[in-house]
Amino acid sequence: MTETDAQVLESILAEGAIRTLFHPVYQIAPDRQSTVWAVEALARGPAGSALEEAAALFQFVRKQRAEPVVDRACIRSALAEAAEIPGQPTVALNVHAASLGRDPEFVTFLVEAADRYSFAPERIIVEVVEQEPDWPRPTFRRNIDHLRRRGFRLAVDDLGVGHANLELVLEVRPHVLKIDAVLVRGCHSDYYRWALVEWTHMLATRLGAWSLAEGVEDQADLAAVTACGIRLVQGHVFCRAMPARELTFDELIARAHLALSDLPVEAG
Secondary structure (H helix, E strand, O other): OOHHHHHHHHHHOOOOOOEEEEEEEEEEOOOOOEEEEEEEEEEEOOOOOOOOOHHHHHHHHHHOOOHHHHHHHHHHHHHHHHOOOOOOOOEEEEEEHHHHHHOOOHHHHHHHHHHHOOOOHHHEEEEEEOOOOOOOHHHHHHHHHHHHHHOOEEEEEEEOOOOOOHHHHHHHOOOEEEEOHHHHOOOOOOHHHHHHHHHHHHHHHHOOOEEEEOOOOOHHHHHHHHHOOOOEEOOOOOOOOEOHHHOOHHHHHHHHHHHHHOOOHHHO
């Protein structure tokens, strides 16, 4: 790591530099009634910097192999801000597979952070993000086992793209399979996409897990994913990610009702 890179990393880890937005995950019932099932915490880098957006931030972090220390900072920020959300929703936290593989004390850290902000483990979903294949399996497996035994729920994020493959499903044995937006977007008019979305839902069902369609941008794709039986949905068709102070659950439900009101009958 160069001196400049070290300085950039230090700026990312400075107090208050990492900010968190929250994106609701909706549970859609067959009668089209909806509830907010969870909120996903999405990290943002220092405001006004070249690393403000998540893609740029984590590209830099992975290049420096700094996932463990930055993931910890993101989790502290997320839980501190989520503690202020009314209604005590379940919170989904993104964690790199590399962090779980390289940080043997990760579960101890997460338990202590959850306790500090009064989060029971059952209110936290650890979304495993796999962006590169080089991480130690033994420590990863121990951390996954400890998370499960402690009562945290597990998800595999971005299933269907990059390194988020079926081997990761075998390693994690998740409670939730998140179907990546690359497959979801346009699935209403692209048979290959729709078939893969439906297949992933069937796989999740056979494994006793939830399937979650992320990146749902319009009502046509919303109709397609709900028609094949998926009940957990996330995307801009409902709303964009927002700061904790803007999360008003009555308004979020109203937005979902509006998005669902014009779906064709077969979408239920």
